[in-house]
Amino acid sequence: MQALQLTATGTLDALQMQDLPKPVPKDGEVLVEVRATGVNPSDIKNVLGRFPYTKPPVIPGRDFAGVIVDGPAELQGKSVWGGTGKGFGFYQDGCHSQYVAVPANAVALMPESLTFAQAATFGVPFITAWDALERSQVKAGTRFLIIGAGAVAKAAQSLAKAKGAEVVAAARRPEVVENLKAEGINALTLKDNDQLPEQAKENFGGNLPEVIFDTTGFWLAAAVNTVDTFGRIAVIAAPTDGMASLSSLNLYRRGGSIVGINSLLYSVEDCARMLEQIAEVFDGDLPIPDHFTEMPLSEAIAAYRKVSEGSSEKIVLIP
Structure with missing residues (x-):
């Protein structure tokens, strides 16, 4: 062969x-x-x-x-x-x-x-996104901020919308944000880290997001300062050196949690079961x-x- x-x-x-x-x-x-x-x-x-x-x-x-x-x-x-x-x-x-x-x-x-x-x-994009949504407890009505516009971020957008979450996407490039809006996704253009809380509030009707999914690896510190009380932050990437500086004070004061997502922790059998669940959501709810x-x-x-x-x-x- x-x-x-x-x-x-x-x-x-x-x-x-x-x-x-x-x-x-x-x-x-x-x-x-x-x-x-x-x-x-x-x-x-x-x-x-x-x-x-x-x-x-x-x-x-x-x-x-x-x-x-x-x-x-x-x-x-x-x-x-x-x-x-x-x-x-x-x-x-x-x-x-x-x-x-x-x-x-x-x-x-x-x-x-x-x-x-x-x-x-x-496969990889949807299983990673599925794991992130399940373990950070995204459900109907959850205020869900997705940072990034790659394959995993797009999969998370589709799955979260199918679950009935309130989805906002965030990306750096204005043209990417415009494309997201054209696809019916509420989206914002990322500015400086310290501006993320106010940007998030503007897009969630004055509220902070309950869950933030950083698919880029560069917004963890900003996410800690942006997530709502008892909120969850899912991460799938990191800077090249693997290090991030963040305020643990701000994290524990709001009761926040950071959830690491890695599809390589699961067996191929585990992933097949996730695909079965994704297939159930897919019929009629996910875009082809x-x-x-x-x-x-x-x-x-x-x-x-x-x-x-x-x-x-x-x-x-x-x-």
């Missing part, structure tokens, strides 16, 4: 397109013919050696959608999606290939309204994704370079 393989870490030059044997599923596993597989920023970081547990040679890739072609008879022919969790694409083969073998309970049935390419855009570019799997290395160069465009590889 055709597959992208990582032979070492530290450089994208370590990626090679290979002709590898098709995986043979073990007991309790299924073989999925991959019809579409997403490229995520974490895939690039994986190749560049940002994760200490990566063990080359390995097939990278964390998200896939496809059809079960081998395994229990009752599952064969089913359209499924899966991936994302701990180890997958890091120290066990991922899905940037024509086929992937995974535990039978590590896949979930795809929503029938999605194409394979659309389904392959969900259309902002992505399809590229053939044979051009996977070019796709990795494009994402590495800073493109925010979602790329889906088609075997």
Whole structure:
């Protein structure tokens, strides 16, 4: 089968397109013919050696959608999606290939309204956003401020709106804010850190947000000064050195909590269960994704370079 393989870490030059044997599923596993597989920023970081547990040679890739072609008879022919969790694409083969073998309970049935390419855009962004919303207790009526405009932020916007939360998005670039408003999202243009509390109040009818989701890693200190009493702050990123200076006094005086979000703490089986829950919300409540570019799997290395160069465009590889 055709597959992208990582032979070492530290450089994208370590990626090679290979002709590898098709995986043979073990007991309790299924073989999925991959019809579409997403490229995520974490895939690039994986190749560049940002994760200490990566063990080359390995097939990278964390998200896939496809059809079960081998395994229990009752599952064969089913359209499924899966991936994302701990180890997958890091120290066990991922899905940037024509086929992937995974535990039978590590896949979930795809929503029938999605194409394979659309389904392959969900995985990492939506599972990360789902975990952030669940663990920071976002529900109907929650005042929810989302900082950033990347894939995870957009997934959080969709999921929070489906839950009935009061959503405000915040981004630095005015053109991004205008695009968000055109999509029906209440949005504000970020200014200085000390202005965030007043900006938030202006957009939440004089109230502070109950939950803030910082998807950028650079607004934690401002979020501590902005979140309401007993509020929660979810974070998924940090500055390069991993350090942030914030007022613990302001945090504890308002009874605030900081919640770290990391999809790599979950198994692929755990992530499949989250996809099942996302699928339930999806039917009728979530917009069908259309902002992505399809590229053939044979051009996977070019796709990795494009994402590495800073493109925010979602790329889906088609075997």
